[in-house]
Amino acid sequence: MTFRAIAAGVAASILAASAASAHHSFAAGFDGEKQITLTGTVASVEWTNPHIHFSIDVTGDNGTVTQWRFEGYPPNMLVRQGWRRDVTLKPGDTVTVFGWMARDEPNLGAARHVTLADGRKLAAGPPAGTGGR
Amino acid sequence: MSGHARARSSCAAAAMLALLAAAAEAQPDGAARREAPPVPRTADGKADLSGIWIATGALLLMEGEEALQAARDADAAAGRAPQPPPEPLPYTPEADATRQQYLARLGIDDPMARCLLTGVPRISFRPLPFEIVQLPERVIILYEIHHAFRIIPTDGRGHPEDMEPSYLGDSVGHWDGDTLVVDVTGFNEDTWLTGVGTVHSDQLRVTERYTRDTFDTIRYEVTLEDPEVFTKAWHVYETFRLRPNERIREYECIQSNEDLQRFERMLKDGSLE
Numbered sequence: 001m002t003f004r005a006i007a008a009g010v011a012a013s014i015l016a017a018s019a020a021s022a023h024h025s026f027a028a029g030f031d032g033e034k035q036i037t038l039t040g041t042v043a044s045v046e047w048t049n050p051h052i053h054f055s056i057d058v059t060g061d062n063g064t065v066t067q068w069r070f071e072g073y074p075p076n077m078l079v080r081q082g083w084r085r086d087v088t089l090k091p092g093d094t095v096t097v098f099g100w101m102a103r104d105e106p107n108l109g110a111a112r113h114v115t116l117a118d119g120r121k122l123a124a125g126p127p128a129g130t131g132g133r
Numbered sequence: 134m135s136g137h138a139r140a141r142s143s144c145a146a147a148a149m150l151a152l153l154a155a156a157a158e159a160q161p162d163g164a165a166r167r168e169a170p171p172v173p174r175t176a177d178g179k180a181d182l183s184g185i186w187i188a189t190g191a192l193l194l195m196e197g198e199e200a201l202q203a204a205r206d207a208d209a210a211a212g213r214a215p216q217p218p219p220e221p222l223p224y225t226p227e228a229d230a231t232r233q234q235y236l237a238r239l240g241i242d243d244p245m246a247r248c249l250l251t252g253v254p255r256i257s258f259r260p261l262p263f264e265i266v267q268l269p270e271r272v273i274i275l276y277e278i279h280h281a282f283r284i285i286p287t288d289g290r291g292h293p294e295d296m297e298p299s300y301l302g303d304s305v306g307h308w309d310g311d312t313l314v315v316d317v318t319g320f321n322e323d324t325w326l327t328g329v330g331t332v333h334s335d336q337l338r339v340t341e342r343y344t345r346d347t348f349d350t351i352r353y354e355v356t357l358e359d360p361e362v363f364t365k366a367w368h369v370y371e372t373f374r375l376r377p378n379e380r381i382r383e384y385e386c387i388q389s390n391e392d393l394q395r396f397e398r399m400l401k402d403g404s405l406e
Contacts, residue, residue, distance in 0.1 A: 024392055025240030025329050029399075048389035050248065073194070076261060076277065076382045080195060104395060104404040126194050 252324030
């Protein structure tokens, strides 16, 4: 199955409220109770502040392709964790993204981890619940 | 020295090394003893705060939970006094009601999400590093976030008479032994102190204390006073960690900030309910 969206009713683990956010609190845009895991092909990468965004094309069980867009850390935080612009994530790559759904847009998410085709799992954005401080 | 004497001497040296090794292994925490460099000093004898630093709490986002725990373990192994527990906000009922309104709106009103300069002390806790440059008569802090900076005179001058209310306020410093004490006032009312809804008035006064207590750490102790929102002084504590292989990079927040449009949509379509 290449399309797997889990809108879990399980409350996300709320980490220490004192954890810093890079730009805004997680809850301002995303629902920590709606986990999502998607595998797809990278369509585009926007390597910009205050967040990177990337889109992946996800093929559903019936063959329908849906494009999902994800928000992540700013480039400086990703670079410090080993990401490289135009190298780590680029159009055509097959990736699996774990994150949470946006509150207001059906095909937008906050990426927490990206698993690359070679198996590497990279932090892409903050844990749910961060941003209290 | 005869052959026997050399042999006895080698045996004695070996025995001494073994004893020292055993003593090192017998540290209560079981950690190998690491000879940390001493706290560096400037030519005028002051503890030198210069370097690139980041708040310990920011390690959660920078490197993950394991790195955060490792930092706390390193502090314990180094014998640093534990950080005081967080203090509850001593808000007046009115200020607390305002904060609760902001919390109910999930933080969409955050000035930081609008790419406005983050105030003091909140700017110190961001998951992007900052560089302290210590000079004989001033200390300069260069923050990666917002590409912001503070110039803190330490030559005895006071706050200027023509202060305009500002996001970062006006800072003047002095040395209390090895501690840099910074008095910050002259704030506007457009920043939050730490987290969502931590409002303040233009009567805010912040006193920061920076103490480089080990080579790798600065103890950061903050006292916040604001008669308009607090019933008593509020204290905030953090440890800054040296980032020896780091450099300050450019960070232009407003480059592609889509959050404002999203928050507007959320207000209209009921996503906050």
